[in-house]
Amino acid sequence: MATSPYPASGALIRDELPEAVLSHLNNLLGPREELLLSATTDLRFDGSYGPAWLVATGQRLIGISPSESGRYETLGIPLAEVTRVEVRELFGSGVLKIRTKKSGASLAFFTKTLLSKFSPVPSQIERLIRQAKPVPEDAQISDSSVDGFAGRKKRCERCQQVIPHWMGVCPMCLDSRRLLFRLLGYAKPYWQMAVGSLLLLLTATFIGLTPPLLMRTLIDDVLVADTGGSLPAASLIPAEPRSSVPRSQAPAPPSGMDKPTMLAVLVLLLLLVNVSRNGLSAVRTYLLAKLGQRITFDLRKEVYRHLHHLSLSFYNERETGRIMSNVTQDVSRLQDFISDGLQEIIRDIATIVIICIILFSLNPALAAFVLMPTPLLILFTRYFGRRLHDLYHGLWRRWADIHALLADTIPGVRVVKAFAQEKREVSKFENRSWGLLSGEIRVARVRSTFTPIMTFLTSLGTLIIWWMGGNKVLGGTLSLGEFVAFTGYMWQFYGPVESLCRLNHRFQRAATSAERIFEVLDTQSDVAERPGANAMPRISGSVEFAGVTFSYEPGKPILKDLNFRVEPGEMIGLAGHSGAGKSTLINLICRFYDIQEGDILVDDRDIRDVSLKSLRAQIGVVLQDPFLFNGSVAENIAYGKPGATLDEIVAAAKAANAHDFILDFPEGYDTPVGERGLRVSGGERQRLSIARAILRNPRILILDEATASVDTETEAQIQDAIARLIEGRTTFAIAHRLSTLKNANRLLILDKGELAEIGTHDELIQRDGIYARLCRMQTEMSRLRAW
């Protein structure tokens, strides 16, 4: 069953060859030799960058590389002599190696960029060889390519840009302008609240803009009407624009109304304006804040849920602190933006638009002049905006650095103290903190030049009004009231423009956070459930590995072609040197990662065909350093089975030899274990984690060095508990102390990712291989210790 995403049976690579190379080849090839495979590489034989080629015909493999003299260096190997083809990932490049019976040759060199392109090449060549000479299936031709590595994308599929390792999504293909719209998508469920507050906002803004108009009426019609009567007030300007806005707010004084009455009406109107404006804005501030909180609540929930759906490899590539900052800081910054920033932006834009309309209806010519500095303002804002965006990006990274350092060092404080490295840790922190400081100072510098420039630009508008408007009033084309109204609006106009500019950095900050959050949300889990994967029924517990090959990174297989079968109820001891792949094997049974080649069958079903939840529900894990959550003892035991009865909890604790020490705590099963279970001792923690596994009643049990970190007496108790636990279950136990594995039915010895030995203790001792050697060494050691 070929399940790798790039099946080995894919089409042969056929890159275009340049004319010169083709003609060079024509001289080499026989009359009936046909080119079947051609691949362009990016490193020459001499190690310089530049195209070189690998071609294959039905008869031979040829490597071609331009040499310095302008000619072609050629290396050819007849297919018939090839015994092994492999792509090897070297320290800084890759190479295609060919082995013949007599010697080996490197036919193509390439940079790591082309590693994924060349990884399927060995199996393609192998196919050519099989076609050339039908060989029996067990021939010695073997390819060890690491194809089908889909786990981690290093480059964007669309634009070929390198993807930052902590992102998982191409930043180039992420449209920043769409971020805001996407964010607004989260407001959809609350659209009534959103529309309501928006209407309130607009109404309040509109009402807030009427006072200068009242002021104009006050001056023109009440205060200076007598003297101004001689002035041809507004006579040149058609009455129409004047009446359009102001009259609706302040009804034209009936000629019969005397001035004190008008004054009183105006004052009352102003009072009304202020009361209603502030009342409305109180309501809308509340509504918008509520909206913002709801949206961020949803977002925070979604981010956290998504984090739990991602596979372990996501966590391997990122530091804990960084992920935590995603959930807390980034989301709270968005909240700040949505509940404060966004409404300020909308209000400011509405203000600007309304003022523009009023100004232009008052006096279009003057309005045009007054608005002249605005384009300049916008230009500057955009320039500074970009600068600030970059700076804030840097700042965010430095914050994340500090978080990562804290999350790393504080839990490891015992190690720090034990090695007396406080000074170094402090200076490490100081360094990063200093980096943050210098970043903040750079931001402060940019902002401190930004604000004065902006203020100066806005003051230009006032200058213009004084000069132009003043002249017009003198010339009688503008009434005094209109001049005053203009000045008033001027101040109200540049206020929002300026604050929009100041808001810019807040917006940038929020956009950066939004980007990062959506990046997490867009990252797909690479251990995805197949559509239509159904639940695994209760299993009997057989486990089979069929040709399993796995690597965390391409070119470095951790497990190679593993084949074995474990019967239900068997206990398998896993042994081997450190780094032999024991823990990896266990990770694969739990399907924390997906394998690249072969199949893992549980009860003869491919584990990729069943839902993750139903698979893991039948697996119990006891780790070397068990992780307990902050909660009571009882809660931790019942972690894998919420709603377990008290009977079950106590029984599980008894089975794990934990009951007695639990009762010795004054609060018994209700004792809090503290964060990470640090308030109980290591051996106690271990037994609690065994109880946790027992309560789940799993069919497959995994013990990863379960007794490595406890003293001998505790180990005996734990061993006792384990012996009860493994009864009737398929068990995989990893142990360095081989004596721990004495109960195992069979032992599985891994060596450099390969299955070296499998069999019972006696069989393996007789075989006198790795296991026998390990055993001898440990007896030797214990004799030394005893002596």
Add this chain to the structure above:
Amino acid sequence: MQQAYHLEQELTLLDPGRIRLIRDELTDLILEYRGERQTVTAHRAFPLTATGQFIVLKNVDGVEIGAIRDIATLDEESRDVLETDLERTYFAPVILQVNRLEENFHVPKWDVETDRGHRVFEVRSRRRDIRVMSEGRILLRDADGNRYEIPDYRKLDPVSRAFVETLI
């Protein structure tokens, strides 16, 4: 569904019908069970979350004799004896009203009325000594290790409630 063994077989439950608990002159707890008579100590396995269940009886050497799954299944006399004993062991007055709550150097000083009378105590650590359980239940431990309980702070009078809410 085959199972290796039933977890429940691990439990050593006592048959409530055969238990008789008496208190002797020295107010020791005496267990009469299946014709045997011995001095025991009673322990709650879940002193906070299930006070009436899983009462573990140990002999004078601290070795577990067995557990009473539910105190309600005992005969009335034994239940009274056991409950009185447990209440003394797990002494935790119920706070009925909070008169004052003062904070000095982040050490809150509680002035309360409990079901056992008036009491003033101080709590050292908010995180360790104040446990908020579900349903508004709050467990307190004062600086000397004494315990207090508020069954549901939401049902306290408004003044007491406001005091409590500043600390949780």
